[in-house]
């Protein structure tokens with residue numbers, strides 16, 4: 591699974607990510623994009639939508655031995 595990360599220092603508050611998120615998991619709070627992880631389905635649609643590359647992701651391992 592991937593985890594969505596929003597870099598607040600890069601966010602300009604244009605809301606492009608808010609518009610594309612089908613789950614309405616992103617909102618603007620004080621002009622900065624904030625993710626509600628409980629709504630996010632981790633499809634990654636918002637990542638290319640940001641013109642300032644403020645959204646990225648990291649892989650989260652499900653556990654196990656790593657092989």
Ligand code: SF4
Nearest residue numbers: 611630631633634636
């Ligand atoms: S990964 Fe998908 S569901 Fe999650 S915030 Fe981005 S667009 Fe919305």
